């Protein structure tokens with residue numbers, strides 16, 4: 001799928017609007033390097049007008065040598081850099097296939113279309129299918145921070161666009177992912193009702209809402225009663241379809257073991273269990289973990305996230321590990337900054353990347369991804385989970 005490299009979110013969104021559904025935005029050439037490293041099927045890179053010219057030409061040169069099958073389209077703002085013969089000569093020598101003005105979206109779309117034709121001619125129409133990983137954020141208790149953590153984890157996994165991430169709001173009655181990200185979706189999962197057997201990647205792409213170029217969101221229905229019409233089979237179809245397109249599908253859930261949550265858990269590769277340091281929550285989390293064990297869900301791939309993990313309540317992480325029989329994978333303290341970021345619509349990993357909570361969430365994302373997207377200190381990627389068939393819910 002086309003990838004746009006553009007540091008300005010509004011410009012990235014404008015360019016992406018001209019490209020096929022599933023086109024993806026990254027905010028820097030560093031993120032582009034990580035992206036093309038992970039996506040061997042990439043066929044076109046669009047370098048946006050806010051990238052410095054030297055930076056853009058260096059990216060062309062690196063792709064020309066390292067990934068000659070990837071076409072590069074350079075977009076320039078003519079008031080900064082006139083598209084003249086000097087620029088065209090430099091761009092073509094560096095390996096660009098097209099140079100187009102930033103205000104001509106039709107020209108951008110046409111250049112990407114030509115790149116696709118070339119890709120099909122070089123590689124054949126089948127391309128490569130990938131299998132992304134489903135990360136489900138779950139807790140049997142309400143209000144413990146599932147949505148906050150799911151949204152922040154999705155952004156941390158996306159790493160500014162280095163990975164393609166879809167965030168699915170499966171709190172079907174009272175989902176608040178969209179409002180947390182200040183998005184106003186025109187479509188939600190409601191528009192997929194009835195397509196348990198027909199839903200495909202293109203239809204699903206039309207139901208997603210883009211957040212700042214890097215994360216796509218499948219929002220929950222706007223009316224709570226719609227929940228009744230969303231079947232477990234539809235949830236399964238949505239997740240299996242999304243994992244064909246995205247590197248990570250992050251699922252936010254309702255605080256219940258209902259049928260749709262169970263369907264999501266059944267597709268889950270990595271389960272992030274959120275707990276807080278109070279006895280009733282810990283009791284319920286323990287029961288939930290026992291249930292996950294009994295059902296064989298995400299065995300060996302459950303990660304305990306302690307939210308509001310403050311020292312003063314008489315229960316430390318070591319005691320919690322003893323009670324739950326699960327090591328603490330991440331801890332996030334109570335912080336007014338988290339609540340303030342939620343209210344401002346800018347999750348803390350985006351608004352305050354140096355905050356200790358952001359560092360903790362990014363570390364958990366790194367653990368889930370197996371290695372930092374930037375690649376330099378790459379730890380070995382965990383072996384894919386054994387595809388144990390877990391259980392099926394009858395409709």
Ligand SMILES: Nc1ncnc2c1ncn2[C@@H]1O[C@H](COP(=O)(O)OP(=O)(O)OP(=O)(O)O)[C@@H](O)[C@H]1O
Pocket residue numbers: 141142143144145146147148149171253254255307308332333334335336338339340342343
């Ligand atoms: N570590 C934290 N410090 C301060 N406030 C937090 C923290 N984690 C979450 N919150 C706040 O707590 C409130 C509830 O969080 P959130 O909506 O993420 O919980 P939830 O588990 O998704 O709830 P529900 O079960 O209702 O869906 C939000 O206002 C959020 O900003």
Ligand SMILES: [Mg+2]
Pocket residue numbers: 146147148171176253
């Ligand atoms: Mg929630």
